Amino acid sequence: GDSVTQMEGPVTLSEEAFLTINCTYTATGYPSLFWYVQYPGEGLQLLLKATKADDKGSNKGFEATYRKETTSFHLEKGSVQVSDSAVYFCALLTGNQFYFGTGTSLTVIP
Amino acid sequence: GAVVSQHPSRVICKSGTSVKIECRSLDFQATTMFWYRQFPKQSLMLMATSNEGSKATYEQGVEKDKFLINHASLTLSTLTVTSAHPEDSSFYICSATWQGRAYEQYFGPGTRLTVT
Numbered sequence: 001g002d003s004v005t006q007m008e009g010p011v012t013l014s015e016e017a018f019l020t021i022n023c024t025y026t027a028t029g030y031p032s033l034f035w036y037v038q039y040p041g042e043g044l045q046l047l048l049k050a051t052k053a054d055d056k057g058s059n060k061g062f063e064a065t066y067r068k069e070t071t072s073f074h075l076e077k078g079s080v081q082v083s084d085s086a087v088y089f090c091a092l093l094t095g096n097q098f099y100f101g102t103g104t105s106l107t108v109i110p
Numbered sequence: 111g112a113v114v115s116q117h118p119s120r121v122i123c124k125s126g127t128s129v130k131i132e133c134r135s136l137d138f139q140a141t142t143m144f145w146y147r148q149f150p151k152q153s154l155m156l157m158a159t160s161n162e163g164s165k166a167t168y169e170q171g172v173e174k175d176k177f178l179i180n181h182a183s184l185t186l187s188t189l190t191v192t193s194a195h196p197e198d199s200s201f202y203i204c205s206a207t208w209q210g211r212a213y214e215q216y217f218g219p220g221t222r223l224t225v226t
Contacts, residue, residue, distance in 0.1 A: 004153070032213060043114060043203070043217035089154070096212035100153040 002027045006090045006101030013080055013108050021075040021104045023064075023090035031092040033057075033066050033073040038087045038103070047075075047088070080108045112138045114206050116218035123194055123225055131189045131221045133204035139184035140206035144215060145177075148201040160187055194225040 007022040025033065032051045036044040048057030053068035062077045073090060085108050090101040113136040123129045133143060142161050146154040158174075160166040160181035168174045176198075178190040187206075191198050201222050205215040 006153075036217075041119075041219060043116075043219045044205075045217070046214075049213075093213050096159075097156060098154075098212070098215070102151060102153045 002031065002092060002094050002097075002099050004090050004092055004099050004101040007104055008102070010105040010107060013106070015082055015108055015110050016079045017108075019075070019077040019080045019084075019106070021088055021090075021106070023073045023075065023101060025071050025073065025090075025092050025099075027071075027092055027094055029094050031094040033064070034091040034093065034098075035062070035064055035073070035075050036089040036091060036100075038089065040086075044089060080106070082108045082110055084108050112136075112206075112216040114140075114204065114216045114218040116202075116204055116221050118221060119219065120222045121224070123223070125195055125225055126193055128190055128192045129194055129223060131191075131202055131204075131223070133187045133189070133206065133218050135185050135206045135216070138206075138216075139208055140187070141184065141208045142206070142212070143181055143187040144205045144207075144212075145179060145187075145189050146203040146205070148203060148220075154203060191223065194223070196225045199223055199225045 003026045034049045035047040037047045038044045048059040050057040050066035056065045064075045087103045087105045089103045115134045117132045145157045148154045157172045158166045158168045166179035181187040203220040205217045207215045
């Protein structure tokens, strides 16, 4: 069945470090891919998305490229800030159903 | 942006009792709401989809008599866990959207249920 495998955390980085959170997926059709972020005490918020192969989603300095050949959608940011500390979820949407990864907790220290 | 709230944020109940969790869309009309469950270190699992004024559609393996979902208005859906047991302890998250736009769901902050 459809599924998402996400890099396990927690991840701790120093401010201004480079971030990569790996995400790979399994899907029978042509899913849309998403990254959601959850800040403490808040609901999941859409960070970025890509709806077809080779699309690049970007927002707030974060980027992810839909790679069909490697079934991946890795999240990257060139220089993280303390305010980026949160839990990040990779997800795919096929039909009308979301499949989420397990979430990766990121802590950025000054 | 669209805001979804959940109440309560945390609840502790005794085994055998029922507990109700509310999910509200604060600034839009939610024609469709989704209920998810998340176990520690696991992903969110869709439990059911509810459309306003209709019966909820449950995912395979989810007991509809145990997890009662009501979506009586365009801004409120409730999840009632009936005769709760310790294994029902989990993090319950709702999301809402309109016009069946599953790709544009807005999530609540979640409710932590602990059954003792």
